[in-house]
Amino acid sequence: MEATTTTMDRHEFFRLVGTSVGAIMLSRCLAGCTKSNGADPTPAGAVDFTISLNDNKYANLNQKGGYVYNNGVIIARTQADQLIAVSSACTHEGTLITFQSASNRFYCANHGSAFDTEGKVLNSPATRALTKYNVLADKTAGSVRVYS
Template structure:
């Protein structure tokens, strides 16, 4: 076997090994339930709120580019997580029932409306629907 043949075989072998893993990785990130990731259109996914930060009033989490929060009275709200100023992920402030950007201090209402700059554009608000302990987030 000459050098060219060796690399041709090794290269093909590596591709044969890696390709299924990549395909499996894609399938996982796309998920089998139709989940989308990081987009502002076609959002429709679910999250179990029986444990973790969303099990407690005032908790929040970021999933698929969306910050999902449980208010102090137990309602669920969801907005795009990326601050419209420079893209930093916003946090939920349960005491003020608002979203706050830790980078330059922009603030948004519970529906994503800008209430304090420097951001000038609203966050995208998403719908939520709770069934048992399954919360659906959708556009």
């Protein structure tokens, strides 16, 4: 059996390495550039899920002012005992928002954007509304359905 060896000159080596490194850097840049424009606040596809209020994971929703997250949605119980749901990512740069029951609004601590219970912008820098979802509570079953 005969062994074969191939040689590569210095210029060819640097050309191949440079092309590979350039391709890697370009793909990283494109991925990074997409994220810097802000995460899409709307969960992909239609939203339709049901959570159980008997599940400890969602226990906060049993009290007025409490809120929970599921599937890119924040579900809150207002002080007026209404269940509301909006997309949970701030429309400015995608930070997870919270519900402030005292002021009855959703809030992003990252840069201070605020949204009303319909998802409309109250305070910038966010300029786009959150997506609002329908909420159907079944007190007998102890469940809450959230859907588009």
